[in-house]
Amino acid sequence: MVNIDDFVKRLEIILDYYALNASSFADRIGVQRSSMSHLLSGRNKPSLDFVMKIMEVFPDVDLYWILNGKGSFPKNSEEVSESIKAPTPIAANENLATGDLFSQINFKETEKIQTRTPPEIKNQILITEESEMEKIVIFYKNGTFKAYVP
Template identity: 40%
Template sequence: MVNSQEFGKRIKKIQEYYQLSASALADALGIQRSTISHILSGRNKPSLDFVLKVVDTYPEVELYWLLNGKGNFPSDSTTPSPVKKITQTPPPPVQESISFQDAPVSSIPKNSKDKVIERIVIFYTDGSFKSFSE
């Protein structure tokens, strides 16, 4: 369990090291200024997202030191950290299991009592899409 008061002191050390105000630190991390204020005062405990943003933004901050106060800050590259930094790897490519036949939308039977298909859009994992309409 993270001690909120001690964690706040470590955040203050980071601010002093980088010569940042609380608002500049919040801006650098892309978080609300009130989040920094609440953590510094000990009112709120840090979220996992907050901790990861600090470690990713400032390479001299070791995760183990930030969470437990043990280790070095700024980190000494010759001292191994007991916690390995997790790097994100891209997910494996998605295999399409559905095959579509190239049939015009107009070949779909229409019944005046039913709803009519106006357009079909297929979205791909690379962010592109293909739209089919009459």
């Protein structure tokens, strides 16, 4: 659970870092000034939408740092550049000749299109109706996990 007093302190650090007052910060992230005031006074807790807007506008704010105080502010330059990279699409057939967008592509009838199975699907086990759920385990990138027993 997010400690509201600590969250407000970290939010004030962000305001100082960017030399913004509360109203200009609210305008930059697209929230009402009153909601910013209520948050800074401790009246309201931050919503997920509020935190996500901060993350969108200020990419060097670390999510774990703003929520829990773990991590660093500002992020390392490597972390910032990785967080704003666009995902690279996977081509359906990598054997295609490179050309412009309007060039004609000739396929051989005997050539089969190879499909890739994403790693998320590859590691799943199919569950039949007779199977009973024992436990749900969620693994996080930082090495921690949570286990839920129904």
